[in-house]
Amino acid sequence: MKRLVLLVAATALALGAAAQTSRNALDGVLGNILRGQLPVPGAAANPAPAAAAPAVAGDLIGLLMQQGGSIDEAREIEIGRQLAAVLLGSKPLHADAGLQRYVNTLGRWIALQSSRPQLPWAFGVLDDAGFNAFAAPGGFVFVTKGLVDRVTEAELAGILAHEISHVTERHHLAALRTKAQAGAATQLLASQLRSDSAVRQAVQSQLLGLARNLYSSGLDQADEYGADRLGVALATRAGFDPYGLPAVLQQLRTQAPDNPLFSLTLATHPPAQARLEQLEQAMGQRLDAHAGKPAVRIEQRVAAQARR
Ligand SMILES: [Zn+2]
Numbered sequence: 001m002k003r004l005v006l007l008v009a010a011t012a013l014a015l016g017a018a019a020q021t022s023r024n025a026l027d028g029v030l031g032n033i034l035r036g037q038l039p040v041p042g043a044a045a046n047p048a049p050a051a052a053a054p055a056v057a058g059d060l061i062g063l064l065m066q067q068g069g070s071i072d073e074a075r076e077i078e079i080g081r082q083l084a085a086v087l088l089g090s091k092p093l094h095a096d097a098g099l100q101r102y103v104n105t106l107g108r109w110i111a112l113q114s115s116r117p118q119l120p121w122a123f124g125v126l127d128d129a130g131f132n133a134f135a136a137p138g139g140f141v142f143v144t145k146g147l148v149d150r151v152t153e154a155e156l157a158g159i160l161a162h163e164i165s166h167v168t169e170r171h172h173l174a175a176l177r178t179k180a181q182a183g184a185a186t187q188l189l190a191s192q193l194r195s196d197s198a199v200r201q202a203v204q205s206q207l208l209g210l211a212r213n214l215y216s217s218g219l220d221q222a223d224e225y226g227a228d229r230l231g232v233a234l235a236t237r238a239g240f241d242p243y244g245l246p247a248v249l250q251q252l253r254t255q256a257p258d259n260p261l262f263s264l265t266l267a268t269h270p271p272a273q274a275r276l277e278q279l280e281q282a283m284g285q286r287l288d289a290h291a292g293k294p295a296v297r298i299e300q301r302v303a304a305q306a307r308r
Helices: 001-034 054-065 073-090 097-112 153-168 171-184 196-217 219-239 243-251 262-267 272-282 298-307
Strands: 122-126 134-135 140-144
Touching: 001 140, 054 140, 054 171, 073 122, 073 134, 073 140, 073 153, 073 196, 097 153, 097 298, 134 153, 140 153, 153 171, 153 219, 153 243, 153 262, 153 298, 171 196, 171 219, 196 262, 219 243, 219 272, 243 272
Parallel strands: 122 140
Antiparallel strands: 134 140
């Protein structure tokens, strides 16, 4: 219990202390995604193989298509950055800077407890009325405004932790490779393209096709169940009520599949009832000691943050 209290206190402290940093981070990281200039973390100390250079960017599709071998972190981040730009290209960020700051701070706090705290985690709220959450390799996570409006803080924490787990387990990266190898992309030879901008354009249009394919068809069911289990553990470790994600699944369970606001989420995930049953089997009552925290509304947090 003592540990839990400490965790909660640490959460509050971190959320407070990180507010300023996160304000800069929002302007910095998300702005950089939009401008396509995300700095590769650790690049200064340990010169990464210039992930943003056009020659390497031209290589990304080839890399995804290659059988076997692993994709290093700098390239994973570069692939994710391009995918994040695709997502932001179809849905812009919501204009509420206070809300963006809060979600970014919350997401970063949770990601710090994950197995890959060193990634350049960036979280954003998309200006969309639907109920959706998306992640891209390397630490990019987006939720829609329609989702944020329908959940409590613990529920949002559960959703972010689910998306963070997809990133730490490299689920999207694996799915992209499978799709690229199945012929959804064609080999791109950077040397055949005349200019850097031609390479960049060709890569972007190929990644756009792969990304559309990925985000409309979803991940493997096993990856979804895995992200649910890891997500609940992660949200709990970060000090939130373990029942946040299950509560969201309860909400999804009662939605009609043809409700346009929920249809993409429902179509790209296993049935909510099956996810709840899997979680119940995995959790049992083991996390009940961490449950029962008072629900916090997101507007409360955003308002409190604005007063600091
Ligand atoms: Zn998922």
